[in-house]
Amino acid sequence: MSTGADLSGDRPVEIAAAPPQPHESQSEIVLHFLDAMMASPIRTSVAREFLSAEAANRWDPEQGTIIYSGQELAPTAQTTVSVTLSGASRLDSRGAWRGSISPAESVLRFPLVKEQGSGASRGHPTR
Secondary structure (H helix, E strand, O other): OEOOOOOOOOOOOOOEOOOOOOOOOOOHHHHHHHOOOOOOOOOOOOHOOOHHHHHHHHHHHHHOEEEEEEEEEEEEEHHHEEEEEOEEHHHHHOOOOOOOOOOOOOEEEEEEEEEEEEOOOOEEOEE
């Protein structure tokens, strides 16, 4: 992920998300999905590229947001990557703060599947 930071003026910082790359590890796929969610200005199109076709159809990022200060990735199975978020809180669909999330809710599991024809793994977070 790159930034086009111009700290000399009042222009907002732009964060450009990178799409999935061939031969990424499962952990890299999940990490880059999370990175893509930080795109600024806000756009979810690149993040959606990391999802399986089925997950992309189900995913509604406007339902709400989880914000966090840190993350720890750990492969938990051959086809799953687990991410533990630290300092995590929930925002509703309007961006209003809804409070901190519990330790159990701070663990996201990303089951990964091989997409037919793409040769790449794709996933979607679950709790």
